[in-house]
Amino acid sequence: MSIKQKEIKQTPLTNNCPECFSNDGLMLTFHQKHIENAWYKKATDTISDTIVCHKCHTTIYPVRWTEDIERVREFYLKSVGKPKTFFKLTRLSVFVLIGVASVSIALVVFLQQM
Secondary structure, eight states: OEEEEEEEEEEEEOSOOTTTOOSSOEEEEEEEEEEEOSSEEEEEEEEEEEEEETTTTEEEOGGGOOHHHHHHHHHHHHHHOSOOOEEEEOHHHHHHHHHHHHHHHHHHHHHHHO
8 A cells, every 4th residue: 555645736935934044945835645555546635735945955844834934824725725535446446346246146146047
């Protein structure tokens, strides 16, 4: 089973970086959680976010956020809204379901003929 974070929105911020104090290097990225395995693929409604400064190459964790960064993050989080979710069966699971159904139908037909 693999869990992936797929990017759904990325936007630059004009706030000052709490590390290097530049005002043009912050990038806010929102990710959606996707789960894939041999039986199914699923996109959940779980959203995570990261803020990275491209000037000093550091990840800005929530402990270091200023009130302005929190306000801007909340605004963009509302603009993302609720992401689309899905649940898809893989070919393997479809073949197994068809196989089980055909064997059970054949068994019922065989037992009725007796």
